[in-house]
Amino acid sequence: MLHIPTWKRVVIWALVACGVLLALPNVFYSRVEGHNDAAKLMEQSGLSTPELEAELAGWPSFLPSGLVNLGLDLRGGAHLLAEVQVADVYADRMRGLWPDVRNALRAERETVGPVRRLDAVAGELHVRIGEAAGMARAIDVVRDLARPIVSLTGVGASDIDVRGEGDVLIVTLSDAEKQATDRRTIQQSLEIIRRRVDEVGTREPTIQRQGDTRILIQVPGIGSAAELKALIGTTARLTFQPVVGRTADGTASAGVGNVVLPSLDEQGVFYIIEDRVVVSGEELTDAQPAFDQNGRPAVNFRFNPTGARKFGDYTADNIGSPFAIVLDEEVISAPTIQSHIPGGSGIITGNFTVEDSTQLAVLLRAGALPAEMTFLEERTIGPELGQDSIEAGAIACVVAFAAVLVFMWLSYGLFGLFANIALILNVGLMFGLLSLIGATLTLPGIAGIVLTIGMAVDANVLVFERIREELRRARGPARAIEQGYERALSAILDANVTTFLVAAILFTMGSGPVRGFAVTLGMGILTSVFTAIFVTRLIMVTWFDRARPKSIEV
Structure with a gap:
């Protein structure tokens, strides 16, 4: 009566193998992380160095390379709370x-x-x-x-x-x-901050709105809060404006409709420019680091059709006049228009280093922040603290895991060992699923894993107790096992569906650490139900087919 079709057995073991294979990179975290970073850097820059090739060779390319990302509290990083000046x-x-x-x-x-x-x-x-x-x-x-x-x-x-x-x-x-306007400004700021952080390859940042005009930014793996501020704190507002004149007096009267702005490269030089924008950085479609005709670092830019038309019309009408390129209230250059520029592309030159031109290109590609941000709180979490958290969480998981394994073996004997095998596979499947979706693991997430380990055997306990009841009714071993699974199924589904709904609500309504806990809890419930209903039963049926016992003791 205990029969599982061959195709179903193949599917079950194939899913288990896939899950364990997806979880495997987390066992070799540093090597796989180095491999992923090298692959991304080589793809973005098109460069290949012996060091990058060595990092790339650290992990076979034919194996999965997805990792469970470590959150700020585990990896270390930077925390900022900013207020947008709407x-x-x-x-x-x-x-x-x-x-x-x-x-x-x-x-x-x-x-x-x-x-x-x-x-x-x-x-x-x-x-x-x-x-x-x-x-x-x-x-x-x-x-x-x-x-x-x-x-x-x-x-x-x-x-x-x-x-x-x-x-x-x-x-x-x-x-x-x-x-x-406030809503649009905050939403635009959130999106641009996310783009800037993503441009430099950081993993799973937390960027979310707090209150009416505040934004919380947490970026794991970044060196310091100052580094994060340098990346996102600049508005990177690029404008092209007409030049009225030059002066050495920064307090000189500019006249109504004009402003006095300092030169970025020339000390003591100020430009009087019209307070109107001919073309803005919002109309840029691309910006790339490059070198000018003299071999100095520069930035190539290209406008969209609207910006290209404005740029072309202005240069055609103002040949021989200076034209200011303004970045964040500083004139980075004021070239004289030599001829009509119809293509909508050009080059920004200045006293740049290669690093400056690369960072400027990143900021311009990501877009300008619509308003300045004031940083109300900044904090750097060192990687040492993150390592301590990882070790404490690992100890908690090992203790919980060992306690459950011992309890199941002492309570249910051989059947408890079957449940323990399924529990080990369950943990592998859970990490495989978290790696597949690119989830971020935090300290509350570790708590969710520990809770899942404790809950994972609940389904097996229900099944084993049902089997005991059937044996007391003088059922045969095969019939007792079959009836035990059939009669425990509804209770297993009811208990786990309600817990999964709670996890879904926590994920939807919560934020930050609460969502991290909800993700690991929800994924753990899915893998626990799968292993209890399918994997444990398959192990038990396989054993029964081979041993053919006349009686069983649970």
């Missing part, structure tokens, strides 16, 4: 709106008179009109520039508020637009 975006919006407002009011010059921009607090645009009597018309003209807000909370509202005070027209973002 007010900077309001000011940028007002600066970008000024040309449209100026052109619209100039078209109504007969009614509103001459217009002039005034200095104002950040996030507001103040415009003085020549005819105070035309204020009502000026307000209507500027309100026509408003656009509807695209958000669920701002339906029907416009993006700007316009009012007049005497002969001064005041334009600000509406409250609904500020809320929508």
